[in-house]
Amino acid sequence: MSKPLIGISTYLEPAKWGVWDLPAALLPAGYPRLVRAAGGLAAMLPPDDGPTAAAEVVARLDGLVVAGGADVEPVRYGAEPSPRTGPPARERDTWELALIDAALASGTPLLGICRGLQLLNVALGGTLVQHLEGHTGGRGVFGEHTVKPVPGTLYATLVPEAADVPTYHHQCVDRLGSGLIPSAHAEDGTVEAAELPGPGWVLGVQWHPEMGEDTRVVEGLVRAVSTR
Numbered sequence: 001m002s003k004p005l006i007g008i009s010t011y012l013e014p015a016k017w018g019v020w021d022l023p024a025a026l027l028p029a030g031y032p033r034l035v036r037a038a039g040g041l042a043a044m045l046p047p048d049d050g051p052t053a054a055a056e057v058v059a060r061l062d063g064l065v066v067a068g069g070a071d072v073e074p075v076r077y078g079a080e081p082s083p084r085t086g087p088p089a090r091e092r093d094t095w096e097l098a099l100i101d102a103a104l105a106s107g108t109p110l111l112g113i114c115r116g117l118q119l120l121n122v123a124l125g126g127t128l129v130q131h132l133e134g135h136t137g138g139r140g141v142f143g144e145h146t147v148k149p150v151p152g153t154l155y156a157t158l159v160p161e162a163a164d165v166p167t168y169h170h171q172c173v174d175r176l177g178s179g180l181i182p183s184a185h186a187e188d189g190t191v192e193a194a195e196l197p198g199p200g201w202v203l204g205v206q207w208h209p210e211m212g213e214d215t216r217v218v219e220g221l222v223r224a225v226s227t228r
Contacts (some may be wrong), residue, residue, distance in 0.1 A: 004041065007065065009067050011027065012092070013026050027067060035218060038215045049094070058108050061108060062108075069092065070088075081130070109221050111221045113205060118173065121204070125177045126178075130171055132171060147184045148186075148187075155205075165205075165214075166207055167207045192205065
């Protein structure tokens, strides 16, 4: 059986390499490495503003990962920006929300990581806490804390025990979007995973599995492909 093709959303950022200083489609190497370790093939998905691009891309994928990154622009969930909210990444917001909508419409297995969970929540009408303390290890340094699964959830079938996870976020889910249920919490009560029950496979985690060694969440995404 051929390996499933898993698309991963990317940044568009200025970058320097060799003699070049140009805009580039960027993705931390941990994401494709994690997909490969879980048994998939990784494909980078840079923003595309074509009106049907997201649906056309998702139709060619077996699964979708929406990667971490910049804060979601608060206007997307009807809020004014907090002074602690980062600058908007409007092109990426538009692209990734379109990818999420296409995956939900087509039943394509979907995993949101950090910002990806937050965007999934926003796509379904939820809101975000714009600043949260204690979920990083300092500026540019990943922290670690324990998350506990909610029994009976999809996430709990993948990781049934409390687990220490790599974390770097200062925002989180506030009001859950339509149909989403929490499937893991941090010790301070923060929603650390949420999922969409039903016939599809839709899960978001607030931490960064690509920075650790535990591949079980992405292995679940890869297995879901074979059961569609």
